[in-house]
Amino acid sequence: MLRSFVLVLILANGLYLAWSQGWLRAQGFAPTPQSEPQRMTQQIRPEAVRILTSADNKKVLAQVQADLEPKQCLTAGPFDTAQVTALDQALAAALPPGGWQFESVTVPEHWIIYMGKFANAEALEKKRGELAVLKLVPQPLHNPSLEIGISLGGYDTQAAATAELAQLTQRGIRTARVVQERAAGNATYLKLPAVTDAMKQRLNDVKPAMGGQTLKACA
Numbered sequence: 035m036l037r038s039f040v041l042v043l044i045l046a047n048g049l050y051l052a053w054s055q056g057w058l059r060a061q062g063f064a065p066t067p068q069s070e071p072q073r074m075t076q077q078i079r080p081e082a083v084r085i086l087t088s089a090d091n092k093k094v095l096a097q098v099q100a101d102l103e104p105k106q107c108l109t110a111g112p113f114d115t116a117q118v119t120a121l122d123q124a125l126a127a128a129l130p131p132g133g134w135q136f137e138s139v140t141v142p143e144h145w146i147i148y149m150g151k152f153a154n155a156e157a158l159e160k161k162r163g164e165l166a167v168l169k170l171v172p173q174p175l176h177n178p179s180l181e182i183g184i185s186l187g188g189y190d191t192q193a194a195a196t197a198e199l200a201q202l203t204q205r206g207i208r209t210a211r212v213v214q215e216r217a218a219g220n221a222t223y224l225k226l227p228a229v230t231d232a233m234k235q236r237l238n239d240v241k242p243a244m245g246g247q248t249l250k251a252c253a
Contacts, residue, residue: 105228107252110244112141112176112221117245121224124243128236134226144216145195146173147202149209150183158182168205174246177215186210225252 113121118136125134152158161184162172173185186202189195195212202210226233226249237249 105230108226108229108249109223109252110247110249111223112139112216113224113245113247114222117243118222121240121243124240125224128239129226129233133228133233134224137223137225138220139223141216141219141221142190143214143218144176145189145192145212146175146215147186147189147195147199147210148180148183148213148215149186149207149211150180152182152184155182158184168207170202170205170207174248175215176247178245180213180215185215188215227252 113136122136149161150158152161165172165184165186170186173187175181175183175185186207187195187198189198192212192214199207199210199212224244224247226237229237
């Protein structure tokens, strides 16, 4: 009886050993695997994984915060070749790389009702005062060659400007004339596609290079 019990015990131990080592897996008897080596082959570029330092974390958080800031698209122009060169240099000193771009577009001719050139700033301000009495508001000039002067309005055609000048003559304007402020052709515009509040502050340093042009919302 004891001999039979010992034989059964030895047989049971042998079966357990075979089961635990997976020798009976082909027959459908084996323990559940406790490791998953197949996951190693599913990793994608494990060498690219790195632990971030405290400084790295701060940079990431700053970038995330910048990405979440409200942004506005702004544009200005047109600018000639010399203005583009000077403006590009000013922007490089004030804004992060890639924060601006220049776009070349075809622009139509532009006519204005013009007064000038004035001898000095005092003469210009005197004329502005006279126009204020007539409730006329001078418009910015976009052609540096016409400074020091005043624009009383811009028009797409010479005929439209001439017709408006006739109306102004009846209101007492005597020294204005119609001039072409810009000929038809290609012009370059500045585009700032994603301007944050912080960038707007730095853009104040760029104004001297903009030649009197102002930034406005993109169309």
